[in-house]
Each structure stands twice: as C-alpha cells, then as structure tokens.
Amino acid sequence: MVGGTGGARVETGTGTSPARTATTRTSTTATSTGTTAGSTRRQVTRRLLASAAVAVMAPLVGASRPARPVAGTWDGPGDTAFEEIYRGRLIRVTWTHRSGGAGPGEWHVTVDDRPLHLMRRADGTWLSVVDHYQSYRTPLEAARGAVDELGPGQRLRDLAPGPVGDELRRLHMGGAHSGVHA
C-alpha cells in the first residue's frame, strides 16, 4: 500500500514483465529503486518498497532511469515519482498527496509529457484511456500497455480546449473522476 493510504494496490506478482523489450533497455544490472540518490530519489525508493511494487518493477528497472525531480510537477513534500524510457517513450508516474483532507491522493501518469488518463477497476487493476478493454496491475504497467498500443509516431492528445479535450479533461480532472483516486 502506498504510504498506507490504501493507494495503488500493487500486487506482488510473479514479476513477469511485458514480454516486449524496451528499445532502450540497455542495462540489466541497475536497480534504480535500490541505490542512493537525492532525497527525492530515496523517497521514491521507500515508497516503491512500501508499495511492494519492487518485485514487479525490478525486472524492468534496467529500462528505467532513476526518477529525478521534474520542475513543477512534484514539488510537494508527499509527492513521489518514477520515470522510465519504455520503447522510446518517456513514462512518468507521480503520486500526489492531497492536502486538506480531500482524500489520500492520486496518481498522474504522463507519456512523453502528455497526461494519460487512468481508471481503476474494482479488482484494483488499472485501465488507460488508450486501452479500455484490458486492465493492468499497476499504473506503470497500464502506461506501458498504452505505449505498446500507441502507433508509431502517435502522441497522446494534448488536452487542449475543444470537444475531445473537454471530454477527456473532464474525465481526467473533473467530477467524480478527479484524477485517479486511490
């Protein structure tokens, strides 16, 4: 459980990673979750360990770079992040704690800096807006699944004002869908 909040229920599975090889998967030795870095990095490490996600992520962290601070996206004290290059796309997963008792927090996932809307299934798995008919164990796996299905050269739509932007933004931020509640 992330931070004990009942957040992302990342199950410790058999650690099977998507069979697809990440094009940038060059190192198999790095364990980005287990080495030292700045405080933010350690925080990430802690949270990933706490979430029991390591068993899932470890086989893939060779493809990941250590999470590093990204200006403006996760400066809050309770925020965490993880990022990796997967098949040439930058996936960034951030967990934002809410302040003021508005719920525990939410995940935000971007692919190449564009938001990927995620939805939660009742069994604790995750769906993305790119891939609505299959669920994944973690937000990161859902993001990888989305990358797998994004055609070459396709980018997630920037949620600019406009009909679709409005619909997706409403899903992404508004109403009952305020981000992805954990």
Added chain:
Amino acid sequence: MAYTRKDVGKLTREERRRFVNALLTIKRRGEYDDFVRTHIRYFTADGENGLRPAHMAPSFLPWHRKFLLELERALRRVDSSVTVPYWDWTSDRTARSAPWSEDLLGGTGRRSDQQVTTGPFAYAHGNWTLKEGVTDGAFLTRDLGRSHDPIQLPTKSELEWALTDPVYDVAPWDSTVTKGFRNKLEGWGTGRGSASWLNHNRVHRWIGGVMLGAASVNDPVFWLHHAFIDLQWTRWQRRHRGARYLPATPPGPGNAQHGRILARHQKLPPWDVTPDELEDMSRIYRYA
C-alpha cells in the same frame, strides 16, 4: 413495421454502398463525432466513483442497444433503407472476412503506423478524419489480429459459455463477477493476459488501433461488433424464457453499488429510456 439487421456477409453490393454512404454523410455533418463523444463520456470504470451506465455494469447491454438505435436512426434519416449490419466474429474470423472488404470497412492498418489505407474510411480519401481521439492521430488505425503478438477472435464455444448462463447478471454487478450472462459476454475476466479478455472485450483487442481506446466508436466496425453483441441478448432471452434484466430494483443505500448501477426501471443516461423498455425490440427491428 420492424426493419431487419442483416449479417454483414450477406449484404448486397448496393446495401454495402448505402451503409457506407450514410456513415460518411453523418460524419460530414458532424453528427458522427457526437456518438464518439457520448461513448467516451459514459465509460466509467468500476473502481471509480459514480454511475456506470455503459460498461462494467448490467446496463452494458441496454445502453449499447440504445446507442445503436440512435446511430441507426441517424443513418436512416440519410437513407431509410439502411440498417446496421452485424458481424458474426465466430464465423468471419480473419482479416479478409466480410467486414474488411474494400467496399465496406477496408482492411487492417499498415505496418508502419497502423493507418488504415484501404476502403472508404482511409484517411487519404478525406472523408474520415478523426476529430475525437485519445491521440493526435487524425487517421483511423487498426491492427487486425494483433500482429505483434497474435490473438484469436472468440470462438463459438466461448460465446456459448455466456449464452448458457441462465442469470442475466449477479451482484456486485461489476467487472469482477464470474457468473451471469452480462459479464461473460462483456468479457471482463480474471487474471492477466490473453486468457482474461473474453468475448466482447477480446474483439476490441483483436481489432486494435482506435478500437482499443476510449474513442473506439471512431472505427465504424464498432457498430457491427455491437450489433452482434446485441443479437446475443436476444438469443439469450429466447433460450431462457422469462429471464429478465437484473437487478429489478436498485441496490439500497447501504450497498456499495448504490447509485452506481442502473436497475430495470431506471433511466439510462443520457436518454429517457429504461432497460425494461429496451428488453423487447421486436416491434422496431429483428435480426436475420
């Protein structure tokens, strides 16, 4: 006088031409993109808060039935001879089968970017530019059979497994139920990977491209697929005489599904119609 929805493989050349023409006409007028938006708007997952009208809920079938009726009505305003054909994916199982012909839906996408380049909905013709999508891509995409990791369409026996269940749906009325006709047909399985995509969901996967995402309606095969799903509801009713849509009444205030699913006599947003009113379509259309 009820009209007839036909097997896509049995349409005449003229029927195919008229169906395509009606679709292109409502697309040109901007009506089609309203359907794409509606489907995006009403997809609520069951791990989220809020009402689930369209998926992961008992109203999966009546919601899509009404959605199809609305599309069909728009098409029939253009050409009153048109009805939505159904695609029997238990029989027409390959990327060369009936729906994918040059004069109907066109074929799979090209390898480089999954772009559909054949048939009337090919981007180059200028008549099918995607406006409402989850990506920036303005062209229709498909990857029939999922070329990078092939899967098969659901079989007759997989469909039969859903049809033999005598109960429409069971509590907690969501994507986790392992009993009940509705979810066996909708296809939320347990576990991971290929074995967990059943019937309806598996077909979306087999087609790939835009059919996988929130904006799946952008691929006109959406309607042919859902017409076949709709036909299964009719077949199931015929087989289990007297079996009805469930739940008959809404879950009470103490129930976790309270306010999140629709019972037999509750209206299906955004429309003014209930599952009860949609159970018998025999006066409106029939399947041939």
